[in-house]
Amino acid sequence: MQVDFKARELTIKLVYYGPALSGKTTNLQSLHRLVAQDQRTRLMTLETRDDRTLFFDLLPMVFKSADLSLRLKVFTVPGQVIHNATRRLVLQGADGIVFIADSQIAETRANAESFINLKQNLRDLGIDVKQMPLVIQFNKRDLPDVRSDDDLAVLAAKGREPVFKAVAVRDQGVAETFVGLLSMVLHRLDVQADLSRKFNVDPQKLLQDVCDRLHLAGTEPNHARLGGAT
Amino acid sequence: MTSSASISEIMQGATPALDDLIDRDALTEVLESFFTLFRIPVRIFDAEGMILAEARSATPRLICQYVDGFPKGRTQCEDTVSRAKSVEPPGDHDVTHPCFTGAAYKIFAVNFDARVIGKVVIGPYLPAEVAEVPKSLLIIHETLDPSRARSALNEMPRVRAETAGSLIRHLRATLDVILFSGHRALLMSQMHVASLRESYRELQEKSDEAQRNYERLKELDRLKSNFLATVSHELRTPLTSIIGYSEMLSEGIGGELSGEQAGFVKTIRDKGEQLLALITTILDMAKLEQGTMPMTAGSVAMGTLASEVAATFVPAARRKTVHLKVDADPRTPDALADRERIRQVLTNLIDNAIKFTPSGGNVTVIVRPTAPLSSDGDDDDLGLAVLAPARQDVEIRVVDTGIGIPESARERVFDAFYQVDSSSTREYGGTGLGLSIVKKIIETHHGTVVCEGNQGHSGTTFVVRLPAVHA
Numbered sequence: 001m002q003v004d005f006k007a008r009e010l011t012i013k014l015v016y017y018g019p020a021l022s023g024k025t026t027n028l029q030s031l032h033r034l035v036a037q038d039q040r041t042r043l044m045t046l047e048t049r050d051d052r053t054l055f056f057d058l059l060p061m062v063f064k065s066a067d068l069s070l071r072l073k074v075f076t077v078p079g080q081v082i083h084n085a086t087r088r089l090v091l092q093g094a095d096g097i098v099f100i101a102d103s104q105i106a107e108t109r110a111n112a113e114s115f116i117n118l119k120q121n122l123r124d125l126g127i128d129v130k131q132m133p134l135v136i137q138f139n140k141r142d143l144p145d146v147r148s149d150d151d152l153a154v155l156a157a158k159g160r161e162p163v164f165k166a167v168a169v170r171d172q173g174v175a176e177t178f179v180g181l182l183s184m185v186l187h188r189l190d191v192q193a194d195l196s197r198k199f200n201v202d203p204q205k206l207l208q209d210v211c212d213r214l215h216l217a218g219t220e221p222n223h224a225r226l227g228g229a230t
Numbered sequence: 231m232t233s234s235a236s237i238s239e240i241m242q243g244a245t246p247a248l249d250d251l252i253d254r255d256a257l258t259e260v261l262e263s264f265f266t267l268f269r270i271p272v273r274i275f276d277a278e279g280m281i282l283a284e285a286r287s288a289t290p291r292l293i294c295q296y297v298d299g300f301p302k303g304r305t306q307c308e309d310t311v312s313r314a315k316s317v318e319p320p321g322d323h324d325v326t327h328p329c330f331t332g333a334a335y336k337i338f339a340v341n342f343d344a345r346v347i348g349k350v351v352i353g354p355y356l357p358a359e360v361a362e363v364p365k366s367l368l369i370i371h372e373t374l375d376p377s378r379a380r381s382a383l384n385e386m387p388r389v390r391a392e393t394a395g396s397l398i399r400h401l402r403a404t405l406d407v408i409l410f411s412g413h414r415a416l417l418m419s420q421m422h423v424a425s426l427r428e429s430y431r432e433l434q435e436k437s438d439e440a441q442r443n444y445e446r447l448k449e450l451d452r453l454k455s456n457f458l459a460t461v462s463h464e465l466r467t468p469l470t471s472i473i474g475y476s477e478m479l480s481e482g483i484g485g486e487l488s489g490e491q492a493g494f495v496k497t498i499r500d501k502g503e504q505l506l507a508l509i510t511t512i513l514d515m516a517k518l519e520q521g522t523m524p525m526t527a528g529s530v531a532m533g534t535l536a537s538e539v540a541a542t543f544v545p546a547a548r549r550k551t552v553h554l555k556v557d558a559d560p561r562t563p564d565a566l567a568d569r570e571r572i573r574q575v576l577t578n579l580i581d582n583a584i585k586f587t588p589s590g591g592n593v594t595v596i597v598r599p600t601a602p603l604s605s606d607g608d609d610d611d612l613g614l615a616v617l618a619p620a621r622q623d624v625e626i627r628v629v630d631t632g633i634g635i636p637e638s639a640r641e642r643v644f645d646a647f648y649q650v651d652s653s654s655t656r657e658y659g660g661t662g663l664g665l666s667i668v669k670k671i672i673e674t675h676h677g678t679v680v681c682e683g684n685q686g687h688s689g690t691t692f693v694v695r696l697p698a699v700h701a
Contacts, residue, residue, distance in 0.1 A: 046414065085429040089425065111616045
């Protein structure tokens, strides 16, 4: 996080993590579509010829609320196992993480391995895993042979992270996941850096403004959210 | 292209400097093509006001040459240029900066990522609406010739306001693409270098660690070989002779033995075999501690294995009138384990259970599937929604109704040579190494073993958890 009180700017870095081909880039493409009319921003993808992310994708966004600029840098990591060094570089300085899990039952192991890799990389970077705002998205809900809604509800109730369901290719659940994480990040920054007082800004209002730009009805409750504590 | 931002700044989403995003020569070529098309000079400055690229004619404008001949003209010209430099156009709009000659400049900010990182100055050009030589020009000197001034002004391209707007939009769009591509290339190259460095560092660390491990293992291997050689030779050889000769005596090879003599020889043989078993156990322990116990992980159907082991104890249980049974849940997945080592574990636990259970008691072995205790041992429920479905454990409970172990001693029973009280060694026998070996074997399997009470009864429960084979 970077705070510039003079310029009234708040820069937040969010990272989309997850196993290969779980839909991290697709989430960013969807977010880009959702904000495209609102702001002129380009989604930068550093990918190889086979459409796999090589280094990362970057979607910069700026939301203005009252006279405050909320600058968001949304990154994805490369999911392929061999790119671990790059994943660690991208994770540096992250303020919040969305973990994109693939709902297909066949991908259960890949999801778990990627999550363990995330925890290890955070530890290697000296980041306290438990302090990091984190939400989980189960993507590709439209595919056959996916973990059932009931299963997800049970898992979400047991775990402590909020769990969201999504079909990113159809823009479903993408904004909800994003706002879900942003809400946790703003809350944490408010507690840590006393945002509301120093900026004289209401984080809830800020969040509502972002929701409006994403054409999302409200910050909560929402249908894609399954459970977990904030 | 210079790169002033470090990789960690870039990863924080820092806004790069304009100079980092462009190639000065290439940008100059773009501006020159603009100048060739429209004959309007154009300059690009960075955030500090340093000129990065420009395109203009080789000789000054006629009007500039003309007013330069008048001292007041020269001063006013310098003044116009210095004021132009200090103009800070707002983010999205352009500013018209007038010149006393009637010409004008358009100035707009170069935005990147909602921040101003430079500015563009277009001009001078003559706004289309300027019809006459303006008063501000005429008053610089009484000898100024209006008709010469007019013809000099007319040499400048005339530009309508809306055309100026289009030109600015065109330049903005062009710059936008250049900056985006430049940023992409910058990130790409910096990530390349950083990733390589990081991979190299990681590889170096691993290779150092591998080298250290190799050295350590080599040393351990040497020690182990020495130890094993010594133990087998120094202890086992004479023991084998003791056992062998007492066997020969019992078989009457050295002559007929009296009943009492046969009894003594049998004791020598039994104790010799007990000692041999003890040496074997200690060797096992040493191997486990050194991590040199050969283990072959495979898929083990724990219910079947438990029944097999229990079957070998049926005679012993019957002798003590202890009721022994195995209760295996058919849904239990196979455990990932070394069959022979786990057989050793079960043998040890069941043997203990029968040994410490008085006549008429029960020993039950329960095998069933269970959820893992935690995701991976150290972060309680973090990521449970993702991790839990991928894991399952196999649980084996050996429950007896014996004398029980006081709660305070339940952790220490796994320590080598520990006995709950010394009298039990004399009463029940044993080396005090069995449970210690059990724990070491289970830990090598990434499993856990704990000792609990037998709920609601006297007695003890040993609970072993082993990871299941992944589906």
